[in-house]
Amino acid sequence: MGRLRSKDLLDTDLLTKEEILLIIDTAFRFKEGGLKSLSLTGEAISLLFFEPSTRTKNSFEIAGRKLGAMVVSMDTTGSSLVKGESALNTVRTLQAMGINYFVIRHRESGFPYQIAERVSASIINAGDGTRGHPTQALLDAMTMIEARGEIEGKRVVIVGDILHSRVARSNIWLLKKLGAEVILVGPPEFLPREFEKLGVEISYSLDNVIEDTDILMGLRIQRERMEKMRISVEEYIRRYQINRERVNRAKPDLIILHPGPVNVGIEMTEDILYSELSLVERQVTNGVFIRMAILSLLKETRDGSNT
Ligand code: CP
Numbered sequence: 631m632g633r634l635r636s637k638d639l640l641d642t643d644l645l646t647k648e649e650i651l652l653i654i655d656t657a658f659r660f661k662e663g664g665l666k667s668l669s670l671t672g673e674a675i676s677l678l679f680f681e682p683s684t685r686t687k688n689s690f691e692i693a694g695r696k697l698g699a700m701v702v703s704m705d706t707t708g709s710s711l712v713k714g715e716s717a718l719n720t721v722r723t724l725q726a727m728g729i730n731y732f733v734i735r736h737r738e739s740g741f742p743y744q745i746a747e748r749v750s751a752s753i754i755n756a757g758d759g760t761r762g763h764p765t766q767a768l769l770d771a772m773t774m775i776e777a778r779g780e781i782e783g784k785r786v787v788i789v790g791d792i793l794h795s796r797v798a799r800s801n802i803w804l805l806k807k808l809g810a811e812v813i814l815v816g817p818p819e820f821l822p823r824e825f826e827k828l829g830v831e832i833s834y835s836l837d838n839v840i841e842d843t844d845i846l847m848g849l850r851i852q853r854e855r856m857e858k859m860r861i862s863v864e865e866y867i868r869r870y871q872i873n874r875e876r877v878n879r880a881k882p883d884l885i886i887l888h889p890g891p892v893n894v895g896i897e898m899t900e901d902i903l904y905s906e907l908s909l910v911e912r913q914v915t916n917g918v919f920i921r922m923a924i925l926s927l928l929k930e931t932r933d934g935s936n937t
Contacts, residue, residue: 634931638746638753639924641762642804650804654772656923657916668698669926675731676724677703679756680717683735685890685914686756686765690733693921702729717741718748725751730932731925734758752928760794766889767800769920771808773913774845777885782809787839789815789870790849790897793822797889798849802828813839816870819860836870840880848872848888848897863896872898877907885909 632652634645642650659665675694679687687703694701704724711720721732730751734742739759746753757763774781786805792798792814802825805812812830814821826832833839840846851859851866859866872886886898886908894900902908 633934634927637750637928637931637935638742638755639764639928640743640746640753640755641764642767642800642807643762645764645804645807647807650768650771650807653768653920653923653927654775656927657768657772657919658776660922661916661919665926669929670694670731671698673698673731673929674700674702674727674729675733675925676721676729677701677733678706678717678721679704679733679735680706681735681737681757683756685917686735686763687733689914689917690754690756690921690925692918693925694731696918697922697925699731699925718745721745721749721751725749731928752932754924754928757796760796760799762800763796763889764800764804765917765920765924766797767804768924769913769917770797770801770847770887770889771804772916772920773887773909774885776912776916777909778844778883781805784810784844785813785839785842786810786845786847787813787815787836787843788847788849789836789872791820791851792816792825792849793820794852795849801847802830806830810845813843815839817859817861817866819858836872836876837879840876843880843884846872846880846884846886848886848892850889850891851893851897853893867896871896872902874899874901877902877905887913890914 634649677687691701732751733754733756735756736758739761741758742753742755755764788798802812806829814825814830815833815836888910892898
């Protein structure tokens with residue numbers, strides 16, 4: 631089995647195709663019961679979330695505990711951060727207590743990178759600003775492979791607020807490495823032409839692409855961004871909502887993903903969210919195994935560099 635090259639997991643553009651497949655394969659081995667060892671016994675993991683999270687934070691906690699690690703969830707509003715201590719000093723202080731793994735979510739794009747180069751601990755990006763959310767993209771890819779066998783050659787449509795989505799960027803980088811055709815769909819104000827430089831197609835109409843779509847991923851329309859839309863919410867729903875009428879025009883083996891949380895009734899209807907086509911809850915399940923794989927593989931890399 632191969633190894634990850636870096637002590638950190640910062641984003642999918644920094645991973646090779648082989649590293650991506652190694653993480654996903656390791657996650658499948660955890661899910662299928664082939665890997666059981668408590669590989670992080672005696673290790674400590676800090677969850678440092680400066681923004682809210684349900685899925686990412688809790689699944690890292692479960693993953694760490696399943697691997698035998700101590701998991702410490704830092705209360706960022708009740709720590710010395712509020713006395714002015716910097717995030718870097720906070721991480722270095724926790725590292726001095728013996729914590730070697732930090733799972734960080736921060737509103738500033740690039741924040742985990744700044745910390746990673748200043749500490750010896752492993753930094754895992756759990757979402758930085760609008761830039762990236764690599765563990766989400768990895769669990770999305772695992773879910774696509776589980777459902778459709780492979781990603782290569784599949785037409786993957788990502789619909790919603792692409793501009794402000796960290797999930798979209800990490801998915802674009804990863805899906806292109808695995809050979810997918812990626813089509814971005816959304817209103818022009820959320821889908822600048824610059825995205826074409828990433829080797830993707832752009833469409834402003836979901837109806838124009840739905841019939842040739844293999845995998846459809848909805849993105850959350852962030853409530854704070856709605857006022858920036860030049861179209862009304864009603865018009866957004868009319869043009870971009872994933873609903874039964876659109877799904878009926880798609881291929882019969884279409885699968886639907888969404889990173890959550892879903893604005894039910896806006897980007898997706900409730901009947902589609904809970905339908906047989908929706909893999910949204912399977913994404914959440916797979917998130918635990920992807921995060922177990924990442925923690926275990928980072929431990930192997932750390933052990934390898936210490937020998
Ligand atoms: N998909 C995702 O990152 O969800 P949370 O914000 O709940 O972690």
